[in-house]
Amino acid sequence: MKKIDKILIGSLALALSASFSACQKDFLDRKPLTEISELDVWTDPNLTKAFVARIYEEMDHGFAEVMISSLTDESRFIHDYNTSRVLQGNISPDEHGAAWNFADWGKFYRVIRNTNMYLENIEQVPFSDENDRNQLTGEVHFMRGYNYFALLRMYGGVPLITETFDLNDDEAIQAVTRNTYEETVNFIVAECDKAIELTNEETPRGVVNKSAARALKSRVLLYAASDLYNKPGNSNALVGYTSGSQADRWRAAKDAAYDIIETNLYSLYDKSEDPSENYANIFLDKTSEETIFAKLFDKELLGTSHDLYNGPNGYNNWGGNVPLQNMVDVYQMEDGTNFSWSNPTHKAAPYENRDPRFAATILYNGAPWKQRGDNGIGLDPVGVIQTAQYEYWNGSSVEVRWGLDTRNSPIESWNGTFSGYYLRKFMDITLDAQFIRGDQDWIYFRYGEILLNYAEACIELGEEGEAKKYLKMVRERAGMPGSTVDNASGQALEDLYRYERRVELAYEGHRFFDARRWMTAEEDFSKPAQGIIIYGELQPDHETLIYSYTVDNIQDRDFPEKMYFMPIPIGERRKNEQIDQNPHY
Numbered sequence: 001m002k003k004i005d006k007i008l009i010g011s012l013a014l015a016l017s018a019s020f021s022a023c024q025k026d027f028l029d030r031k032p033l034t035e036i037s038e039l040d041v042w043t044d045p046n047l048t049k050a051f052v053a054r055i056y057e058e059m060d061h062g063f064a065e066v067m068i069s070s071l072t073d074e075s076r077f078i079h080d081y082n083t084s085r086v087l088q089g090n091i092s093p094d095e096h097g098a099a100w101n102f103a104d105w106g107k108f109y110r111v112i113r114n115t116n117m118y119l120e121n122i123e124q125v126p127f128s129d130e131n132d133r134n135q136l137t138g139e140v141h142f143m144r145g146y147n148y149f150a151l152l153r154m155y156g157g158v159p160l161i162t163e164t165f166d167l168n169d170d171e172a173i174q175a176v177t178r179n180t181y182e183e184t185v186n187f188i189v190a191e192c193d194k195a196i197e198l199t200n201e202e203t204p205r206g207v208v209n210k211s212a213a214r215a216l217k218s219r220v221l222l223y224a225a226s227d228l229y230n231k232p233g234n235s236n237a238l239v240g241y242t243s244g245s246q247a248d249r250w251r252a253a254k255d256a257a258y259d260i261i262e263t264n265l266y267s268l269y270d271k272s273e274d275p276s277e278n279y280a281n282i283f284l285d286k287t288s289e290e291t292i293f294a295k296l297f298d299k300e301l302l303g304t305s306h307d308l309y310n311g312p313n314g315y316n317n318w319g320g321n322v323p324l325q326n327m328v329d330v331y332q333m334e335d336g337t338n339f340s341w342s343n344p345t346h347k348a349a350p351y352e353n354r355d356p357r358f359a360a361t362i363l364y365n366g367a368p369w370k371q372r373g374d375n376g377i378g379l380d381p382v383g384v385i386q387t388a389q390y391e392y393w394n395g396s397s398v399e400v401r402w403g404l405d406t407r408n409s410p411i412e413s414w415n416g417t418f419s420g421y422y423l424r425k426f427m428d429i430t431l432d433a434q435f436i437r438g439d440q441d442w443i444y445f446r447y448g449e450i451l452l453n454y455a456e457a458c459i460e461l462g463e464e465g466e467a468k469k470y471l472k473m474v475r476e477r478a479g480m481p482g483s484t485v486d487n488a489s490g491q492a493l494e495d496l497y498r499y500e501r502r503v504e505l506a507y508e509g510h511r512f513f514d515a516r517r518w519m520t521a522e523e524d525f526s527k528p529a530q531g532i533i534i535y536g537e538l539q540p541d542h543e544t545l546i547y548s549y550t551v552d553n554i555q556d557r558d559f560p561e562k563m564y565f566m567p568i569p570i571g572e573r574r575k576n577e578q579i580d581q582n583p584h585y
Contacts, residue, residue, distance in 0.1 A: 042121040045132065051118060052136055055143045056206075058111050060102070060150065061295045061442040062509050063306040063426075067321040068102050072511045075321040076529050076555060078418055087529070089558040093570040093585055102512075103154040103566045108147045109161070115144035116164045131200075138198030139208040142216065145191030148184065149220055153513055154566045156239040156582060157181040177578045180237040182244075185224045192217035201265070205286065205296060206441075211260055212293035215445035218256040222453045225249035225460065226517035228564060238580060239565055247461065254457035257450050261470075266292060266447035268477045275479025276356035282448075283426045284440055290448060294441035303437025310423045312363065312385060314404030316373055316434040319415035321507075322422055323362050325530035325551055330502060331358040336484040341551065350549055356479040357503055363422040365403065365534050365547070370429050372404070376411050380404055387420045390536030390545055398538055418554050419531035425507050443508070448474055452501050459494055471497055474504055516564050525559035560584075 041047045062068070070077035077083045077098070085097030096103055118140045127133040151158045157180045165172040179187070195213035203209040223229070229240040230249070236242075241249075260266065269282045269290040282290055297304045311317025331354045332338055333346070339354065341347050351364045363369060365387040372380050380386065386403025393399075402408035407416030428438050451470045458467035472482040488496050501514060515521040531554040536545035562584030573579050 038117075038121075042124050043126065045125055045127050048118075048122070048125045049136065051114070052139060052143075055111060055114055055118075055140065056295075058107070059143070059146065059295060059444075061444075062507075063297075063304045063309075063440075063442050064101065065305075065309050065320065066098055066101055067310075067507065068509050068512045069507045070321045071099060071102075072515065073324060073326045073524055073527065073529070073557075074507060074511050075323050075327070075423070076418060077321050078319045078415065084555070087525075087555065087557045089560040089563055091563070091567065093567040093573070093581065096566065096569070099154075099566060102150075105151070105155075105569050105572060108151050111147045112144055112161060113164055115140050115147070116162060119144075119162075120164060134198045135200055135203070138195040138213070141191045141198065142195040142208045142213050145188045145195065145213075145220075146216060148188050148191070149216065152181075152184050152188065152220075153223060155568060156565050157184045157237065159579065160184060160187050173576050174578065176576055178238055178580055181224075181229060181240050182237065182242075185220060188220050189217055192220070201263075205291075206294060208293065211263065211265060212445060214256065214260045215292045215450060218253065218260065218450055218453050219445070221249065221253040221256045222456065223513065223517055225253045225457065227519050228517045236583060239582065250457045250460045254454060254461065257454035257457065260292070260447075260450050261454060266290060266450075268448060268451075268473060270477055274356075275477065276360045279357050279478060280360040280425075282446065283443065284428060286441060288446075290446045291441065291443050292445040292447060292450070294443045296441055297437075297439045299437055299439045303439055304442070305433075305437055306440065307427050307431050307433030307438050311427070311433050312369070312405040312417070312422045313407075313412045313415040314372065314376055314380070314386060314409050315370070316375070316412060317415070319417055319422070322417040322419045323507075324419050324421075324554075325532050326527065327506065328358075328362060328364070328421060328532075330499070331355045332480070332499070334480070336481045341549075347549065355503060357506075359424070361423075361425040361503075361506055363424045365420065367424070373432070373434060376404055379410070385422065387417060387422075387532075388534035388536050388547060390547075391538035393538060393542035417531075419529075420534060421532070423507065448477075448504055449508075449510075452497070452504065455497055456501070459497055464489055464493060467493070467497070471500060474500055478504065519564075521559050521564065522561065525563075526557060528553040529555035529557055 041051050066077050066081050066083060067075065069075045070083050071086050081098055083098040085091060085095065086099045091097050091099055119137070122133060122137055125133065148158070148160070157178050159176045160179045160183065161176065192213045195208065196210045199209050199213060201210045225246060230246040231240055234240045234242055267289050269278055269285070269288050271281065272278050282288055307317065309318050310320035313319050329339055334353050334355060339346055339350070351358070351366065359367065363385045365385055367385040369383050369385050371377060371383045386405050388403050389400060389406070390403070391398050391400055404411055405416065405422065407413055407418070409416055426440055428440060431438050451474050455467040455471040458464070458470070468485050472485045475485060476482045485496060498518070502511065515524050531552050533550040533552050534547055536547045538545060565582040567585040568579055568581050573581065
């Protein structure tokens with residue numbers, strides 16, 4: 001009898017212990033976990049559920065050490081980990097650099113193989129309630145669609161494999177070819193529709209339901225309607241449409257987003273009078289009515305190390321994915337006007353009176369933060385971010401100190417920011433991240449994105465009045481004036497929409513794909529990464545500091561045309577030459 005691989009066995013054991021503890025003892029009395037076979041899985045509903053739990057476990061999420069934002073103009077990963085290869089446009093079929101973390105062809109297909117295995121065997125599982133079988137099957141259709149979408153957004157059209165075969169079966173492997181972009185999109189949409197049909201509308205947190213499937217469908221169709229995949233005269237069906245109407249595709253994207261809006265099941269998070277607090281708590285409040293589908297973390301199990309990976313070095317954290325000045329400068333002033341270093345008022349106090357989402361997303365010099373650890377509280381009893389160099393009066397003369405969160409920190413220096421900033425978004429201010437893991441949810445889909453998806457489709461269809469209605473909802477929740485939306489039209493409205501999407505969804509994994517599908521990446525991602533140099537000059541009263549700010553280039557970057565799609569891995573093409581390579585590789 002064929003045995004399930006050791007990784008899967010271990011995951012089944014973990015899933016059973018975490019999710020099915022009530023029945024674990026009876027199962028363990030019958031057979032050791034190391035002897036689980038495929039037959040066992042399909043004869044025991046609890047093992048089948050554990051098998052699906054493993055598929056959930058393998059879903060990528062944004063709390064990895066290297067965030068996808070650090071392959072964009074949002075942030076820089078200070079430890080590199082081969083991110084620079086991607087940022088300088090040097091990837092190739094045999095070297096994806098850090099992009100491989102998000103384009104792992106083999107990993108996605110391994111998960112897809114497990115979904116296929118489930119769908120081939122589910123009918124023989126003796127469920128006592130058919131609703132359980134339908135719900136679980138709907139979840140698996142969603143997962144298969146999600147993993148194909150993860151491939152699609154990186155590579156374009158990919159081979160659509162819907163049955164299991166032995167990975168050593170050379171004949172089967174040689175028969176595999178890439179499906180077109182259109183065929184891949186249609187397949188994912190069909191998987192979403194099947195999930196919508198089979199799942200319940202109400203499920204426990206973190207379990208796929210109809211709205212999660214609708215949200216995936218909305219994102220897929222939004223991407224599919226975008227310019228990158230609808231180039232006039234395109235003759236390569238693997239990387240875009242070669243026929244049909246782009247307007248029809250925008251209508252499909254609009255309808256898919258509205259399918260969620262009209263359920264009235266979700267709303268924008270708005271529990272506080274402080275819009276910055278509202279925005280921060282979207283990602284911390286597990287009762288958020290904005291969350292559609294999320295990955296859950298438990299401190300008692302694995303938890304998440306997001307705060308440790310990205311917190312300031314002066315708090316004994318690792319620095320990690322530090323926001324760039326490129327992103328900081330994007331945030332508007334609170335009156336809706338653009339920030340400018342040429343404006344003397346802005347330059348004198350660049351972090352004041354900004355879009356409220358700024359303070360909830362970025363830790364900047366002087367930002368209030370948590371209490372320092374034992375090795376820092378004596379130097380900073382208040383708990384504010386220090387990324388500047390500044391003068392102080394020692395009683396007889398002026399001396400110069402480096403802030404506790406700089407690369408010259410007296411606490412830790414190896415993990416200081418290059419840019420002058422740290423990430424605030426997703427962070428739990430109550431957590432001592434040096435020692436304790438977090439339990440924040442990673443939100444895959446939220447209502448704010450759906451409203452933006454709908455507004456974008458309306459703008460592209462020329463339905464500006466409808467677009468403004470939903471764009472204002474997102475902007476006004478953030479404490480920004482809706483009048484700027486009312487007064488915009490044409491290109492100005494599109495620019496304002498793209499501003500809202502970039503700021504509202506910052507660091508959530510969207511920018512990498514949005515700049516590509518809008519075909520602005522060649523310009524946006526070829527600009528040098530920038531940081532800030534801050535110096536505090538002591539005034540004659542020996543107490544007051546006046547800060548000066550100098551924008552500094554900290555990393556050269558380049559985005560050649562080939563980078564709009566990832567190259568098919570050379571290993572896959574060595575196994576099967578029928579898999580065509582993407583353009584320019």
